[in-house]
Amino acid sequence: MTDTDALISIRKVKKAFGSFQAIEEVSMDIGRGEFFSLLGPSGCGKTTLLRMLAGFENTTEGEIFIDGHAMSDVPPHHRPVNMVFQSYAIFPHLNVRDNIAYGLRKRNLSRAERYEMVDEMLDLIKLPGYGTRRANELSGGQRQRIALARALILRPKVLLLDEPLGALDKQLREQMQLELRALQRQVGITFVFVTHDQEEALTLSDRIAVMSGGRVLQVDTPERLYERPVSRAVAAFIGNMNFFRGTVRRNGSASGLVETEGLGNIPLPLDRLTRPDGAPVQVALRPEKFTLSRTRPEGALAVAGRLSNAAYLGERSHYYVSIDGCATPVAVSSPNLGVGRGLAPPTPEDGPLWLSWSPDAVVLLDAD
């Protein structure tokens, strides 16, 4: 991302509440029209960062630029951003129409023009005819849409969303995820979305910033975050991951491999090793990258183990396989293809199981 593309530039921003350092030092760019998520466990600073974009919190150090303008001295009511609050903050004393039209006061519109804009928004959020409903007659999902409409009617440059789906039940949440993504494509506004739900972030986002302890660990597309995490923390936070200790072995400039505890030697192309000979590394492999078989597979990297535990989850099963040289059993996730197809569910009495994998699936991370 080049600077000219960036709609939001966060430059060396720090935030302290008294002696507590909420944001350590964060720099990143968010592009025009992007669906960008801030993902992390509670207390990681993602909501603080969002509130700094909205102007509800000052930056202790650093600067935030929106569309090229420094935001330090701009109060919330003058920023070109609007927010959907976690509690939705629907005004209880106003009906739906007056809630959505709330921000239009300064636009000098006639009543008819305002109502027309509100009706357009009600169509957009699929609640036509709801204008005269009272706020307390609305369900959680409806409140969420009204909050969206109230923010979008002002055509902000950025829409900030603070865990807007957190209060909804699972089914409604999945439906709203799809609608939110479609809505964002339709209006073309940059969305900055805060969530602690990694699945939600992967489903919705163009790019995700993974945060922890007030730091940004990695900013990347969902696929690259999952397939090529840059640190153990990111790898462990997004999905599940098996870790093995290893050492880089380079054979001059011709070929290389990683010696691992448990998985044996894994040959890797030199451009993926990126570390000097003898460097300690962690080798990471996702559970679904392993293939299980009862006999040693031909021509693949494989290691034998014993089944220590299994869990049947319907579409897939989780197996925990103990292998030599590895203290914790390896987690393996394997699709259930149906009775008589694929591997029949193994039991601990079946004898040795073979784990195989492709070198492409291997991720190298810095040792602890």
Place this chain on the structure above:
Amino acid sequence: MSDGTYIKRPNRPLQVYAVIFLIVLYVPVLFIPLFSFNDSIYVRFPLEGWTLKWYGELWQREPVWNALWNSVRVGVVVAVISTILGVIAARAITRYRMPGKSALVTFIMMPLVIPGIIFGVALLVLLSRMGIPLTLYTVGLGHLIVCLPFAVATLLPRFEGFDPSMEEASADLGENGWWTFWRVTFPMVFPGVVASLLLTFTISFDEFIMAFFLTGTDPTLPMYIWGQLRFPQEFPSVLALSSLILFVSFILVFLAQWIGRIGLDETKKS
């Protein structure tokens, strides 16, 4: 005992106790309206017949109207000022983190338990030292001290049940602090404001001790009643006047309670 849960089961002795409690509390008060309709200047049984003449006499008496007008003026001004101060205090208490907040709240509430006679004497000494003459203004000042804790106590739950993101949402949608207050904060706490106005008006209207120390030449209604107690022949019209005050106070306090709760349960629920 068969129906109702453990908490909600009927408890006969407790119900009887509650009824007796209310009777003991209010029967003495009910003698006042009862005797105000009695066709005799002596307060004693048996009643000698029903009459409205004491009310009629009251109607024609100039000083009653003056005293009423004084009380209404003081009451309205005190209600408005104490409610404004109450709104400011309640907002500050609920919005800002400040050291010694609970001590501050205690100090604001203190006049509820400090005897009025102490405040009355203290104010009287202070005012006379400063050479300020006793007028309805000094009565109003005394009433402000008495009324402010009630205003704060009425408004505080309103502000406490108030989601701070409501005001942030308004700022986010482009309104500054002033407009946010009038478009969001005030409408949301409005029932509390009305309740506070009614309650503080009633308290000021009925207040005697402060008025006793701080009244100059213009009496408030309770002061007028106090003055009339010396004249036995005036006693029935005093009863009539007291009955009217009792009636109006009941209405206002019930109204204040009812309005003060509007919407409060809903916001707690959601």
